Amino acid sequence: MYPHNTYQNQKNTMPDKTASACTRLKVLLHVPVITAIYFLTMYFSDTALAVCRPGICAVTLYICMNLCSMLAVIHLYSKYILKSTFGEMYLAKPGPGLKWCMAALLLPAAEDLFYLMFIDGRLETHGLFQPGLVTVLYTDLFSSGLRTAVSDGLLFRGLALFIFQKGVQKKYAALLSGILYAGMPLLPVYGSPWCFQGMLQQSAALFLLGFALALVTLGTGSIWPSVVIHAAYNILSGDSHIIHIGIEQTYPALCTYTLLRDDWLTAGIPSPDSLYTALPSMFVFVIIILFFIRKESLWNTARY
Numbered sequence: 689m690y691p692h693n694t695y696q697n698q699k700n701t702m703p704d705k706t707a708s709a710c711t712r713l714k715v716l717l718h719v720p721v722i723t724a725i726y727f728l729t730m731y732f733s734d735t736a737l738a739v740c741r742p743g744i745c746a747v748t749l750y751i752c753m754n755l756c757s758m759l760a761v762i763h764l765y766s767k768y769i770l771k772s773t774f775g776e777m778y779l780a781k782p783g784p785g786l787k788w789c790m791a792a793l794l795l796p797a798a799e800d801l802f803y804l805m806f807i808d809g810r811l812e813t814h815g816l817f818q819p820g821l822v823t824v825l826y827t828d829l830f831s832s833g834l835r836t837a838v839s840d841g842l843l844f845r846g847l848a849l850f851i852f853q854k855g856v857q858k859k860y861a862a863l864l865s866g867i868l869y870a871g872m873p874l875l876p877v878y879g880s881p882w883c884f885q886g887m888l889q890q891s892a893a894l895f896l897l898g899f900a901l902a903l904v905t906l907g908t909g910s911i912w913p914s915v916v917i918h919a920a921y922n923i924l925s926g927d928s929h930i931i932h933i934g935i936e937q938t939y940p941a942l943c944t945y946t947l948l949r950d951d952w953l954t955a956g957i958p959s960p961d962s963l964y965t966a967l968p969s970m971f972v973f974v975i976i977i978l979f980f981i982r983k984e985s986l987w988n989t990a991r992y
Contacts, residue, residue: 715855719868721765722848726872729757729839747827751835758839762847770851777850778911779842788904788913795917795976796924803926803933808948818940824929825942832928837919841911844869845902858906866899900977917977 733754740746766772774780844865852861870891901914926933932941
């Protein structure tokens with residue numbers, strides 16, 4: 689069992705039931721800063737892809753630049769603006785326990801099995817020596833998987849969740865963290881063509897993901913169990929190139945499952961990488977997360 693209620697985590701994150709409107713306004717003023725941190729560190733990291741030839745070296749430099757810049761900015765902001773430590777923002781121990789590691793593997797496995805068993809499609813296996821596959825798999829493991837989980841965890845389940853708790857109760861702080869996380873694709877600077885249905889569906893999926901991971905963070909007292917879950921989901925779910933599930937197959941993958949239906953409910957946004965925003969996959973994710981939260985009696989620790 690994790691030490692849910694350490695003094696250090698309670699000191700500056702006690703439920704502000706009597707928080708004034710002024711205090712809550714000050715909390716909201718941090719939102720543009722969090723958004724700026726997200727995009728500035730992302731654009732800073734993109735320089736690695738511009739100065740290096742495409743390949744493993746460029747991806748490695750991108751990962752290092754992104755995580756180092758994210759850690760540096762959060763450290764400076766927490767130390768000089770928030771006057772807080774990493775431990776108070778859930779960035780210290782405990783690490784993920786065995787049950788959360790099992791949950792991390794169960795989530796993508798359950799999603800993949802759902803599509804293999806209930807959605808008509810064509811399953812194919814491919815060789816390891818496809819052109820570009822090694823680089824794509826490396827990117828899946830260490831950039832799309834590990835880097836994304838760590839950077840999102842640091843910013844949205846660490847810094848943002850801590851800040852929101854200064855103005856509202858924990859369960860509402862988790863809700864606001866999920867909303868902020870879901871709002872990123874809606875901003876014009878995100879870089880993708882703006883499509884109302886696609887962006888709305890993507891935001892709904894990201895909200896469910898962010899809210900569930902925030903609850904895990906509150907329950908365990910650390911971002912690291914949610915980081916492991918997020919990383920495993922990104923690596924092993926149907927959007928990866930270990931197994932790729934979608935209505936199109938334009939990228940190399942070890943195993944592909946091509947859906948024979950293209951409705952947005954089950955297949956997500958019509959694109960080669962669509963499953964991540966398919967609503968059934970997100971509902972499966974949240975149901976399993978809530979099961980483990982209830983199993984560990986973590987919801988009670990997130991209520992106050």
